[in-house]
Structures are given as structure tokens and as C-alpha cells.
Amino acid sequence: MRWKDRLNFIRQNMKKNRSRVFMTVLATSIGCAFLIVLASVGFGAQRYIVNDLMQDRAITEVTIYGKQTSEDSESPEITKEDIETFKGMENVKAVSHKMRVQNEPVVTNGEYSGSSTVSVVDFESEEKAGLNLSSGRMPEAENEVIIGHHLAQFMYKESDETAEAEVFNEEGLVKEEYQMDEDLIDKTVNIELEQYKNGEWERASFPVKVVGVMEEPARDWQKSNDVYISEKVLEDIEAFTGTKYGAVIHPDMKENEVESLQRNGEERIYNDVQVIAGDMEKVESISQHLKDEGYHIYSVTEELDQVNIVFAVVKIGLIIVGTIALLIASIGIYNTMSMAVTERTQDIGIMKAIGGHPRMIRSIFLMESGYIGLMGALVGVAVAYIISAGINMLLPIVIQQVFDQSLDKVIQLSYIPPYLALICVALSIGVAMLSGLKPAKKATKIDVLSALRRDV
Amino acid sequence: MIKVESLSHAFYVGKKNNRQEVPVLRDINLQIQEGEIVSIVGRSGSGKSTLLNLMSGYIKPTQGDLYINEERVTEFKESKWADFRSEHLGFIFQSFQLIPSMTAYQNIELPLVMKGISEYERKRRVDKLLERVGLSDFREHYPSELSGGQQQRVSVARALIVNPPIILADEPTGSLDQETEIELLDFIQKLNKEEKITFVIITHDEEVAQIADRTIRLEDGRLVSDREEAAK
Numbered sequence A: 001m002r003w004k005d006r007l008n009f010i011r012q013n014m015k016k017n018r019s020r021v022f023m024t025v026l027a028t029s030i031g032c033a034f035l036i037v038l039a040s041v042g043f044g045a046q047r048y049i050v051n052d053l054m055q056d057r058a059i060t061e062v063t064i065y066g067k068q069t070s071e072d073s074e075s076p077e078i079t080k081e082d083i084e085t086f087k088g089m090e091n092v093k094a095v096s097h098k099m100r101v102q103n104e105p106v107v108t109n110g111e112y113s114g115s116s117t118v119s120v121v122d123f124e125s126e127e128k129a130g131l132n133l134s135s136g137r138m139p140e141a142e143n144e145v146i147i148g149h150h151l152a153q154f155m156y157k158e159s160d161e162t163a164e165a166e167v168f169n170e171e172g173l174v175k176e177e178y179q180m181d182e183d184l185i186d187k188t189v190n191i192e193l194e195q196y197k198n199g200e201w202e203r204a205s206f207p208v209k210v211v212g213v214m215e216e217p218a219r220d221w222q223k224s225n226d227v228y229i230s231e232k233v234l235e236d237i238e239a240f241t242g243t244k245y246g247a248v249i250h251p252d253m254k255e256n257e258v259e260s261l262q263r264n265g266e267e268r269i270y271n272d273v274q275v276i277a278g279d280m281e282k283v284e285s286i287s288q289h290l291k292d293e294g295y296h297i298y299s300v301t302e303e304l305d306q307v308n309i310v311f312a313v314v315k316i317g318l319i320i321v322g323t324i325a326l327l328i329a330s331i332g333i334y335n336t337m338s339m340a341v342t343e344r345t346q347d348i349g350i351m352k353a354i355g356g357h358p359r360m361i362r363s364i365f366l367m368e369s370g371y372i373g374l375m376g377a378l379v380g381v382a383v384a385y386i387i388s389a390g391i392n393m394l395l396p397i398v399i400q401q402v403f404d405q406s407l408d409k410v411i412q413l414s415y416i417p418p419y420l421a422l423i424c425v426a427l428s429i430g431v432a433m434l435s436g437l438k439p440a441k442k443a444t445k446i447d448v449l450s451a452l453r454r455d456v
Numbered sequence B: 001m002i003k004v005e006s007l008s009h010a011f012y013v014g015k016k017n018n019r020q021e022v023p024v025l026r027d028i029n030l031q032i033q034e035g036e037i038v039s040i041v042g043r044s045g046s047g048k049s050t051l052l053n054l055m056s057g058y059i060k061p062t063q064g065d066l067y068i069n070e071e072r073v074t075e076f077k078e079s080k081w082a083d084f085r086s087e088h089l090g091f092i093f094q095s096f097q098l099i100p101s102m103t104a105y106q107n108i109e110l111p112l113v114m115k116g117i118s119e120y121e122r123k124r125r126v127d128k129l130l131e132r133v134g135l136s137d138f139r140e141h142y143p144s145e146l147s148g149g150q151q152q153r154v155s156v157a158r159a160l161i162v163n164p165p166i167i168l169a170d171e172p173t174g175s176l177d178q179e180t181e182i183e184l185l186d187f188i189q190k191l192n193k194e195e196k197i198t199f200v201i202i203t204h205d206e207e208v209a210q211i212a213d214r215t216i217r218l219e220d221g222r223l224v225s226d227r228e229e230a231a232k
């Protein structure tokens, strides 16, 4: 029997009992819609959280904390050699590596001053790693520096009239009225340091020229008061402090402690190292590789993996709950199909008597229940999309009413990925055909003679 | 064409622990040649329908063998029987057995639809047959909108649509009046002559026996006479 004829046949049969078929389709579509809407909340929440993670951090970043070595005595820090290894690895786009000045530097410009984090960076690597300037250019000369976006906001005029506590707000930032409101670009600022030398505190000033200002950090709450200097400036600082990385000596330090800070001729070590992958898919293999090499690392993908596992479990749970609704609908389909078979016993008997194949008869009934499943799923998917849109529209209003707060970002609580809709259609057809299996089998078992005698 | 060899059949009645065997056919032997019209007669309950049902594959014999068209059908499975029926056998029933929700056209078309014949070819063949049985004007009528004679003509057309070499008919004239009966019998004779279709017809009727080449008489499940109709 041709597919087209089967379909025709099924349509004709279904027309004979429209209301019953309609009710069954309705039940199936309710089950489908319930399943999709329920799961869509899981998908929506996952998408929201994953997007949040991806948005805030460079997803391609692998941070390296240190190194595990076989010998405990060996230094677990990251050296130039390690950096070169990272650079040589496959799929690595750039390696950001910084050395922080181990002091409490103060940056001054005229009457304004403010605390800062001063680090030596390799400008070329930073640029490759995705460092962007909001204004100015990258340093070329050795005394040129770039500064963090918020550095100016950390600077204020020190005076006797205002107490320190008054200058800062609760976030530890300088209040707006005290902030420096000038641009630092193309200006010379001084990096000022103190060191305890020969029994008293000495102060030194290192003038550098600001040529560029970095972009705002991705996260709102991040404030950058960085100053990125060249290695030459660090060497000047070290010459003054007499310690590595400009480390501070305290008056009450013991002799050997001071010595360990002074020890010279050692390799440079980097305390802020990030490997940037070529693209997101490569992060995992790079992370694994680095771990195998014994580095302590962190990457967002690890977090993403965990988030995704949690959500996979949540979604499977929701789908199972939703499937129960579909199973209840399948009882209806079973009923409908059983009745259809009973009603058509004579027709089936006649068809068998004149050469109808049992396989064909079974396939007709299976198709018929599958067809009900399909129609139910299509209606259900459409309804689910409408409900989902409704939830997303109403949610902000409800939140506003109940919590008296408006959302700054649009939250899509319910999200239906196309494949969820497809899964539901497949599930619905599958469940429908499964529940049609027994009635279809019953149809093939109909005894020709009893059917022809019309005594069933 | 059809060969029946020591065929016996018994029904089982009663509940499991009290089952009784009811022998209905006992050791039947007969042969039907190609192009013959054979009538089966006998009293009610003599086993005529049972014999025909065995030949149709609706029931399986308890003993003996059955050959149709040189093929041993005794041990055919259900699906094999289905294929065999749609190839070699046409059926006419006393109560027509048309599908009430289908029009005359659709009822005649049904065997071709089930065989997967193309729509174009189906239309060609059904139209021709409708013409032949004189029902061209009734193609869109449902069985309930046709007279008994017309319904039986639809069912004959349905039996003929696959061009079977054999047609099995259980009291085909049983529900018809005299005039319609004669019409049908004429048509059967014509088909037999022109297309060499073999007919096996169960009947109570003298008229039917008259057009038959041979009459087989059953009595209490036994074949008691098998004679050529001299009158023909």
C-alpha cells in the first residue's frame, strides 16, 4: 500500500469520529505544551547563567597559578622558561604575563595622588592577549606607561581640612567631589616609593609618561588603578630599593629575611599569568595539557562544565516530569485507538478476507496513532511558544509588582531551543505509536470469519 | 487448479477442561480443473462453508492437504495467505461484505489500493469494471444507497479487479430475488467462458446447479456425490 493511500485512508477513518480524535489531540497537545514549557524554564535559566559567565570573563582565558614540581624544594613559580613553553603550545594565541612591584606605590600628578598597582608587562603580549586602549597609544619608549581606566578616580588632593575617611565612599573609592577630573593622558606622573634604608625611611620618585588609557574592565564592579611599566623602570626602582621587585624592607625584619629579598641574579618570576586560547573550543585541550604538565590552572570552562552538568540534570528531571503528562495523554491515545479498532473490526475483517496483509493493517493503525501524536505535538509546540512568550513578557511586570524593583537586564526565564521542540515532537510521536502498538496488534489478530459474521 | 486430499476438519467447542471435538469434514478428496464451474450443495450444516473457508485460508485443516494453482497452501502462514489471496483468489459473499463507509468506486478499488497499484492504473481498471457491471452511474454511491443486486455487482467487481484465476463464492445468490439471481448467474457464465475463470459456488439453489459443470454434494461432512451436469 502506498504512503499516500495510507495517509488518505487514515484521514478518512479519523473523519468518522472527529470529536474523539479532537479530544485525544487536545490531550496530547496539552501534555506536549506542559513538557516544553517546563523544560524551557530549565533551558532559559541555563542560558542566562552561561551567558552571564561568558559575558563577564574572557572565555578563552586560562589562568596559571603555579607549578607542581617533583622536588618540593624547587620554586613552584612561573619563569621566563615556562612562558616560552606556553607560547610554543598549540592553539595558544597569546600569553599575558605580569610582574607586580612588591611595594605600596603612590602615583602623583601635581597636587593629586592616589594608590596604584604597578606591574611590568610585555606590551606586545598584552596587545595580542586582547588589551585595548580607550584612548592614546601603546608605549614605545622605556619611560612610557599605560594606565588603568579608573586610575584618575583613585587620585585626590591631600589637604589638612578633610579627614581621610571623608574622602572615600563605602566602596573604598574616592568620592566624586574629591576626584581628579583631568585626563592623565600625555601627562607625566610620578611613581613614588618608600624604602627603609640605613635606619630611616627614604622616598624616591620615578617620573613616567602616560601615553594610553586602558578600556574599562568587563565587569562593572572591577576598578582598575593599574600602571603598566616597562622592565627598565622596574630596574630603576630595584636600584633604589635594593630589593627584587622593589620589595619593602620593614624595620623589624630579621637579617635573613632582608637577605632573601635582596638576593640577586635570580630568574624573573611572573605572578599573574594567563594563557589565551585561539578560540573557546581549544580552552579545554589547553587546560588539560597544562594540567598534565603539572601547572595549577583555572579556566571558565571548568565552571561552565559544572554548570552544564547541573543543568543537564535539572533539564532531564523537568523533561521526565513533563513526559509524565505526555504518558497520561498516551492513555487517551490508547483508548481512542482501541475503540477505533473495535469499531472497524468488520472493515478489517473484510480487508483481510480479500487479501489485506496483517503488516499493512498494523502499519495503518500505528500511523494513525502516530498521526495523532504528531498533530498533538504540533499544536502543543505552538501553544508552548505562546505560553513561553507570555511568561517572558509577564515576568518583569510581576517582579516589578511584587518586589517593587525593575530589572536592568531582560531575563528570558523561558527559552525553547529548536531542538527541544523537535525532541518533543519525536517523543510525542514515539509515545503515541507505543500506545497504538497494542490496539494495532489487536487489529491484525482479528478473526476473518467472526468479523464477516458480524458477531464481534 | 484446486486439489483437496483426504481433508478433514474438526471444531473444538466447550471450555478448556470440557473440550469436545466436533468433526465437520471427513476425508474429502476432490479436484477442480481450470475453467470449471463447480457447485457445492448439501443440507444446512453439512460443511459446505467450512470447505470453502479452508480453500480461502480463513481456517486451517486439522488433517489432509490442499493445493491451489499447484501450490501447497496447507501450511501457509497468515501473511503468506494474504499475499496468495490477493494474487489468485476472488471472493463473493452472501451478504456482500462491502465496507459501508466507502463508495462503490472505493470498494472496488480497495484490493488495488492494498496492493499498491498506482492511482492512474486503478482508475482505469475500476472504470472499466464499473462499466462492465453496469454501475457507472452509481460510482459515488455508498453500499447503503444501493439495492441488493447492485451491491452484489459491486462485490463481484471487487472480486474481479485483481484478475484472479479462481473465484470462491458462498451462496452468492442467497440474498437476491429470482430475477437478479439470473442476471448474476449469466454474468458468471460469461466470465467463465470469456476469461476462463474457475468458479466454486456454494448453493441451495437449483438454478445455480444448472449452470455448473459439476455438482459436489456433501452430507454430514462427507462427499457423497461428484457428478458432471449432463444437462449443460
Ligand SMILES: Nc1ncnc2c1ncn2[C@@H]1O[C@H](COP(=O)(O)OP(=O)(O)OP(=O)(O)O)[C@@H](O)[C@H]1O
Residues within 6 Å of the ligand: B011, B012, B013, B022, B024, B042, B043, B044, B045, B046, B047, B048, B049, B050, B051
Ligand atoms: N466456528 C465454529 N465452531 C464450532 N462449530 C462450527 C463452527 N463453524 C461451523 N461449525 C459447525 O460446523 C458444521 C458445518 O457448518 P457449515 O457452516 O460448514 O455448514 P454449511 O453447510 O455451510 O451450512 P449452511 O448451508 O447453513 O450455510 C455445523 O454443524 C456447524 O455447527
Ligand SMILES: [Mg+2]
Residues within 6 Å of the ligand: B048, B049, B050, B170
Ligand atoms: Mg454456509
